[in-house]
Amino acid sequence: MAAMVEIAEGYPAGGASSLSIYKVPESDWLIWRDLRLEALADAPYAFGETLAGAQARTEEDWRSWWSDNVACGPRFIGLLDGAPVGMCGVYFPEKHDREPLLINMWTSPSARGRGLGRAMLDACVTYCERAGHARFLLDVVEDNLTARRLYQNYGFAETGHSEPLHSDPAKRVLGMARRIVTDHA
Secondary structure, three states, rough: OOOOOOOEOOOOOOOOOOEEEEEEOHHHHHHHHHHHHHHHHOOHHHHHHHHHHHHOOOOHHHHHHHHOOOOOEEEEEEEEEEEEEEEEEEEHHHHHHHOEEEEEEOOOOHHOOOOHHHHHHHHHHHHHHHOOOEEEEEEEOOOOOHHHHHHHHHHOEEEEEEEEHHHHHHHEEEEEEEEEEOOOO
């Protein structure tokens, strides 16, 4: 079972201490956008989208993520001393039979090694558990060893599925899955 994580609804008002996670409402789309652009600039090798592609999006494109109620689950932002420094989300793609998939996972270099990645995974797993999902999936670039180690230490295992990375077909992404333990019988 995931560790208990306090998840605020919306950007926490003042006094945020150390590490916190919040569920991103559409009204904070600019914070999400800025983190996504920072993530793509920092780690272009880790995502299926390019920085140029993300920069070309309109406000409507960014906001549309909140209107697709079938495929889009919650998005979470990690804060360190009140500053947004990490992101992740849950998505329900058709190609995975609408099972929850971790997307957009990234932590700023200034926040790495402080437990933020694990806390964001806790938020996603807690959401999946409460929603009654049996499994949580993710795709990770094969040579992103730091991310793979985080996911393996968190209980994800490779599924055997792999495919080319959309932004760089010379690289492969590996599928991983983690069983969600629920007390709902």
